[in-house]
Amino acid sequence: MPQISTRGLEMPSSPIRKLAPLADAARREGVKVYHLNIGQPDLPTPEKALDAVRHIERKTLEYSPSEGFLSLRTKLCGYYKGFGIDVSEDDIIITAGGSEAILLSFLACMNPGDEMIMVEPGYANYISFAVTAGIRVRTVQSRIEDGFALPPSEAFEEVITPRTRAILLCNPGNPTGVVYSPAELQKIKELVRKYDLYLFSDEVYREFVYTDEPYLSALSLGLDEQAILIDSVSKRYSECGIRIGMIVTHNRLVRDTVMKYCQARLSPPLLGQIVAEASIEGTEKYLADSYREYKERRDFFIKGLNSIPGVFSPMPHGAFYTVASLPVADAEDFCRWCLTDFRLDGETVMMAPAAGFYRNPDLGRNQVRLAYVLKKEDLQRSLMLLRAALKAYNRR
């Protein structure tokens, strides 16, 4: 029998999804599982976005343009303008979720064997897409004790080599909820300029920044052609399933190259584009309500976490995640055990072991990533379950 590819063997399993079969098994037993493991908001999608697809008048669901509908890209220009990001329709390419935006950016900008620097802990799937594209990932460490602040420039310079082609940021950050300050971004800009790098900036949580400092996009740093924005409508309108993301850049050459990949895969999802387009305008109140809701959840959830003996979470300033340390040696074993063994009144809690968000296998072993995407009662119940599970686990 022919073999599997080496890169396929090297592909990491998703730390967010790899325990899913255990959760499925628990559910089949009738156990209720609270999902803190995945950034799947429970908020409704905007009603006007759902209506757009309910009232679809097309007779044939045909291919859309490889770069996505012009009407959608026009509305996005207006949306970005509200954040001081000045782009034209030609600067935007619609992709199958932020996921495809990441992969295609990597493929267009870097060769196999090239290196990219990211902060760890970082979104695990960046590493999967880097493996897919044959890119070597070098990491600089942020620390839970510092609230996962941007590591100093020297830490980046230590891992820069002649093969380094890019720095990748997630801002606001998944999995940590960190938001980089204008001063921190200025340091990144200097590095990117000094070493002639690309800056890939994943800003899908832009709407969820809970500090009073002005939020700065990578496209507002004056980096021009070196900045590549990764974006998605998934989180801000609670429509993760439609798979609509985007690459936004002033770099013509990158855009033209990405377009060759886009033409090969023909087009982004048609129905998702209809939903996304209807989400952009007239949803100011929806976004304000979502923001308030997440901020309340954050305040409630982080306080609750830190009140559990041995648990520590810094205060995240953006997105809807936190990385917390637990009083266990092996958080992955604990997460599994919660799904296979722990039950309280027929319920349990699912978390993502944080080790999968680190490149260094020694780091984050006692940490988990938690998403506060459930309503407050459910978060409260999850906190109770976590408290009881830790007690029972450490007493075994």
Added chain:
Amino acid sequence: MPQISTRGLEMPSSPIRKLAPLADAARREGVKVYHLNIGQPDLPTPEKALDAVRHIERKTLEYSPSEGFLSLRTKLCGYYKGFGIDVSEDDIIITAGGSEAILLSFLACMNPGDEMIMVEPGYANYISFAVTAGIRVRTVQSRIEDGFALPPSEAFEEVITPRTRAILLCNPGNPTGVVYSPAELQKIKELVRKYDLYLFSDEVYREFVYTDEPYLSALSLGLDEQAILIDSVSKRYSECGIRIGMIVTHNRLVRDTVMKYCQARLSPPLLGQIVAEASIEGTEKYLADSYREYKERRDFFIKGLNSIPGVFSPMPHGAFYTVASLPVADAEDFCRWCLTDFRLDGETVMMAPAAGFYRNPDLGRNQVRLAYVLKKEDLQRSLMLLRAALKAYNRR
């Protein structure tokens, strides 16, 4: 400024879509363009599939499972059964169109530098995905004079090297409309067995076979774990835009490896899955009507083509394409000229130059790929335009 990747530079432009800007420009002038260049059927999507999305009751458009909905995979098992293909839900992974199915199969089964054999002319995007995955494509030539029949086994053996890992077939074939006979497939089976290869079989045009011979899927050849079926609902239900395809294989290891890629990109399009699922059952009459329609178009269109002086098209036995030779030296130049210069009563015709479907730059220079996806009046008008354009072009 940092550079573009070498692989990005090597990515071919789509021969189907690269002339699109010229067509856009013509349209802006008010010219009506008949699209024979792209396999975008003009048939309506089944009404019950459209209704499924019109009556969507979900409040949140959330992530679906990375492998796709179980209910969709269950219905697909029933569908395949009708073709004598015996698979279970676990054998099926839902992808973002057949396009993603191709890319993920390549990534999971082959390493960079490995070789894959395909027949030329072949679907151009196979080469794009091979470049993406770092795979070297070797080709064996089929000839227009032979109706693009499968080349003899010796031709395959001539290009097999120690790095050969797979043979890729498209059956029924895009761009030629060829359908391989059971005897031809038997030869492929022998090669695949003898050299321990994967057989990737793209069968998205399964419903459109106009011969009386029984149609044989690669999954019915007794190849077990060596056969990987690439499929899509796009063409059979005229819903190309929803981006729903699938990888079907009995090979557990391939499935598990593909799943790691699927988890990284989170999930296939949610709304597309709802449409696809509603398309599978209760559409027997729809499929029978589509079949009859395409068969009539084929008979009409191929006869019309061959009646134009200097034009030759073999009779395609499946799909809805043909590759025809034209009385011009450079078909790409002719196709461009049709979009930029030729007008008849404010109309022109768009075709895909066939050179882009060949790997060998000397082949297919005078050929075009034509899709008979328009209604008969439009095909008739397209034929008239082609006849007039050839006359005018050769008289310049």
